[in-house]
Amino acid sequence: MEQLVQTIALGLLVGGILALAASGLTLIFGVMDVVNVAHGALLILAAFLTWTVWREADLDPLLTVVLTTPVMFAVGGVLYFAALRRLRGTSPSMTVILTFAIAIVIEGVMGFVWGNTSHAVTPEYFTKSFRVGGLFFPKGQVFGALLAIAMLAILYVFLTRTWLGRAIRAASENPQAAQLTGINIAMVAGLAFAIGVATTGAGGSIISVLFTFAPGSHVQWISRLLGIIVLGGMGSLPGAVIGALLLGTAESLASVYISIRWATAVPFIVIFAVLLLRPQGIMGTRLREDVA
Amino acid sequence: MSAAGSTTRRVDRRLARARGAVLVGAVVALLLLPVASDDLFYQNMAILTFLLAIMASSWNIISGYTGYVSLGQSAFLGIGAYTTALIALRFPDVTPFAFVPVAGLASAVIAAAVGVVLMRTRDHSFVILTIAFLFVTQIVVLNWPALTHGSSGVTLPLPRWDLDFQNWPFYYSLLILMLATIALSWWIRRTKFGMGLFAIRDDEDKAATVGINTSIYKVLSFVASAVFIGMAGGVFAYYLTFIEPRGMFDIVISVQVVLAVVLGGRGTLWGPVLGAFMIEPLFELTNTELPGGNWRLVLSGGLMAVVVLFLPRGIIPSLTSLGRARRERGKAALVGARLERPVRVRERARTPASSPDGRPILEVKGLRKSFGGLEAVAGASFAVPEGSICGLIGPNGSGKTTTFNLIGGTMSADAGEVLLDGRRIDRLRPWERAYLGLGRTFQITRLFRQMSVLENVVAPLRTFSWRQMTASAVGGTEARRADELLDFVGMRRFRDHPADELSFGQQKLVELAQILMLDPKVILLDEPAGGINPTLIEEIAEMIRELNSAGKTFLIVEHNLPMVLGLCDPLLVLARGACICTGTPREIQANPLVLDAYLGEDYAAEEEVETA
Structure with missing residues (x-):
């Protein structure tokens, strides 16, 4: 029983961190109708940046968030204006192929810069844990989860309380109507993409402490993130949070009770099950598709 | 026109022969290479x-x-x-x-x-x-x-x-x-x-x-x-x-495959081969200069991004359209040409025309469909008499198009029954409904945009069989039948035109010919007169009458009331997702319920907006 509670608790902590990374992916999908396959690669890129800052400047990896978030925001803006913007209005398959290409380029570049070996960021609290009763909570995961929740809260406030945030949500719900009310859809899409990518900044900094990573691990991460947003309902922010908590817990349970090797299959099984049984996910609603 | 046509054909034949020679040469070269x-x-x-x-x-x-x-x-x-x-x-x-x-x-x-x-x-x-x-x-x-x-x-x-x-x-x-x-x-x-x-x-x-x-x-x-x-x-x-x-x-293998196809030209026969023969040697040669997996990643990903952004259609389609643009330079587009006078070959009747007040051929009972909290179709029930031209009218948002989608099978109903000729069809897939004799057009025309007009008209299938799949795409008898139908709608001159180059009205005519290929018993038309000029509306009404006298039953959604009143009998009125009354045009015009549905709902809607 204690093991079960422990497993679930760790799963929820990881889930909180996954939620942050997935929120960016689902935001981009919601506003732009683009599945950003490069999201995993950007996450790993942020993790490598964190690693370098931690190595060179000895800055705490979680504090690096203040650096990685704006940097990734800029990366997202550049990607949007240099590449994705040109594909507005074309078939979704082309945007998938494009972001896939971007992911592969980033993987190659990371291989050149940091080498194709496993990296990990190990601050001094890396091996320490809080103990509550019989349960232990690794400090890295607790700090990481708290930071992720804080970032999610900032994102939430931005989207609901500011004009720009409301413009983004309007564009996500009905681009044409939003345009008619004077919202510059191209700018809003670019902003949403940049913000979506910015979440990988904080996300990457956090996961650099909790997981080992290599340039090639982006594939595993994008699968995980896709699993989450598919489960939560593509385009839904609350859905991404719920999906992340569920998936984090499921992976944690699978690795303890089945085997750690099969745990990697969990996101895929989730993807298959959800897309076939409830394609709109948990929080997605099925609206009238225009078949007229 | 015919002279130009024969030159084009000569050019085509020469091109085909040249292509054949290149092909044979390439195969021979590849056979001999290792030797x-x-x-x-x-x-x-x-x-x-x-x-x-x-x-x-x-x-x-x-x-x-x-x-x-x-x-x-x-x-x-x-x-x-x-x-x-x-x-x-x-x-x-x-x-x-x-x-x-x-x-x-x-x-x-x-x-x-x-x-x-x-x-x-x-x-x-x-x-x-x-x-x-x-x-x-x-x-x-x-x-x-x-x-x-x-x-x-x-x-x-x-x-x-x-x-x-x-x-x-x-x-x-x-x-x-x-x-x-x-x-x-x-x-x-x-x-x-x-x-x-x-x-x-x-x-x-x-x-x-x-x-x-x-x-x-x-x-x-x-x-x-x-x-x-x-x-x-x-x-x-x-x-x-x-x-x-x-x-x-390895997913990177997929990248190279996608790259080869997108570069050469997606959907073409030779594009993928061309792409592969360009990409793989390039990688092998650069591999000796720039060894290591990272170069391969950066090159294949970078090339793919460049191709998607700057040559999204690929080499072969781009060259083809370039060639076509050069050949057609200076020629007037046929799209602006006047329509031919439709050839009034009498459509032969499959079943002898029966009286309009005959038995119902299409019946809808208690049909329901919701989108989220909105009930678009709320228990609609009506019957379309065999041999009639039945009109379905109602204010915007009353559920007409959704009803069509439910009858045609593009959407599945939450509850209720649809019967065609006494047979339940509401659980059948759209193509099975087509086999049983149901044909429909769409409000915004939906032709297969990358196909020619002729291909669009021969595309419909009246049955499913495994052998049929292997049959030639445009068979002789079908092509003749398609020509007849294109004559009927006055669009024969456009038979080899790409469908997406036609005007909206022309597309409507082709779409009509297309579903006639199914030889349907019941034809559902979604706003046949929407967005086209008055002369053409009259033409279409005439075609509908003629098809009707050949035994086809029609169910027509239309907002053009003069057309509906002159053409349809009986009329069905849909409001808030249910059929509120049925009758002859005269009865409907006199019915206070109908006025209420058209005007009353608008008032209600405006009031809601004001209070909101």
Whole structure:
């Protein structure tokens, strides 16, 4: 029983961190109708940046968030204006192929810069844990989860309380109507993409402490993130949070009770099950598709 | 016109002959290459190029012809490789080449099973699932060591032929497989099957309503794009003599396949081959200059991004349209031309015309459909008498189009029944409804945009059979029938025009000819007069009358009241998702309920807005 509670608790902590990374992916999908396959690669890129800052400047990896978030925001803006913007209005398959290409380029570049070996960021609290009763909570995961929740809260406030945030949500719900009310859809899409990518900044900094990573691990991460947003309902922010908590817990349970090797299959099984049984996910609603 | 036509044809014939000569020359050169040169570097390059061309041509079937982008097709390379390798281990005395057909079979079976599941989704969901499929396969192979030897991989027997023959057996077997893949791809394009795939790519829902069994077509195209990849995987495994899960189920292989096809031209016959013959040598040559996997990643990803952004249609389609633009420069577009006077050949009656107040041929009982909290169709019930031209009117948002979608099967109802000729059809798929005699047009015309007018008209199918799929795409009798129908709607001159170059009104006429090809008993028209000029409206009304006198029953949604009142009898009035009254045009005009529905609802809506 204690093991079960422990497993679930760790799963929820990881889930909180996954939620942050997935929120960016689902935001981009919601506003732009683009599945950003490069999201995993950007996450790993942020993790490598964190690693370098931690190595060179000895800055705490979680504090690096203040650096990685704006940097990734800029990366997202550049990607949007240099590449994705040109594909507005074309078939979704082309945007998938494009972001896939971007992911592969980033993987190659990371291989050149940091080498194709496993990296990990190990601050001094890396091996320490809080103990509550019989349960232990690794400090890295607790700090990481708290930071992720804080970032999610900032994102939430931005989207609901500011004009720009409301413009983004309007564009996500009905681009044409939003345009008619004077919202510059191209700018809003670019902003949403940049913000979506910015979440990988904080996300990457956090996961650099909790997981080992290599340039090639982006594939595993994008699968995980896709699993989450598919489960939560593509385009839904609350859905991404719920999906992340569920998936984090499921992976944690699978690795303890089945085997750690099969745990990697969990996101895929989730993807298959959800897309076939409830394609709109948990929080997605099925609206009238225009078949007229 | 005819002189110009014959010059074009002469040019075409010359082009075809030149292409044939180039083709034969290329095949002969490829056959002789290993004999002429014993350089293993180039032999290896050719082998890898053939492999990529096989994969690209195969991928093109599902992703180019059918329009479903799969990023997991390279899974079949691994499946074929493992099938061959694992059987070869059991039978060390037999050459592994013997098991290559088994690899193809295994791929086909797995593709069929996976395809049934995957093909229920579209667009983004499909892409995500194909990625998931690739990785699930890899995880299973990694974690099932009893069968697959897991991460330690499988070593195949070394080739036993004389070293003088170098890699010839690999070379020639992959060359043959490549030619076979191209032949399959070529054959598919010429059949009803291929035409159905193009229709699905252009507009899947529409394809289903004109009798194309989209489920079977999609699964078959998935299988067709897996078989030769599997067989090539078998040969490739033997060539490598050692395979392991990470290399065989690598998503980067998918990148190169996609790159080759997009570069050469998606959906064309030769694009994928051209792309493969450009990409693979490039990679092999740069590999000697810039060794290491990272260069390969940056190059393939970077090239792909460049191609998607700056040459999204690929080389062959871009060249084709360039050539066409040059040939047609200075000619007036036919689109602006006046319509021909429709030829009034009497449509022969399938059933003798019966009186309009006959038995109901189409019945709707208690039909319901909600979108979220909105009940678009709320218990609609009505009957369309056989042989009538029945009008369905109602204010905007009253559920007319949704009702059409439910009758045609594009959407499935939450509750209620639809009967055609006394038979329940509400659980049937759209194409089954088409086979039973239901045809419909759409409010915004939905032709298959990348097909010609003639192809659009011959695309509908009146039954499903396996043999029919292998029939030639545009058969002689069908073409004649299509010409008749195009004459009937006055669009024969446009038969070889691409559908997306037509004006809206012209598209409506072609769409009408298209569904007449189904020879439907009941024809549903969604706003036939919407957005077209008054003369054409009169023409269309005339066509409807004529078809009706030949025994066709019509159900027409229309906002043009003069047309409806002059053409339709009886009229059905839909309001808030239910049929509120039925009667002759005169009765309807006098009915206070109808006025209330049109005006009252508007008032109510305005009040709601004000209070909100």
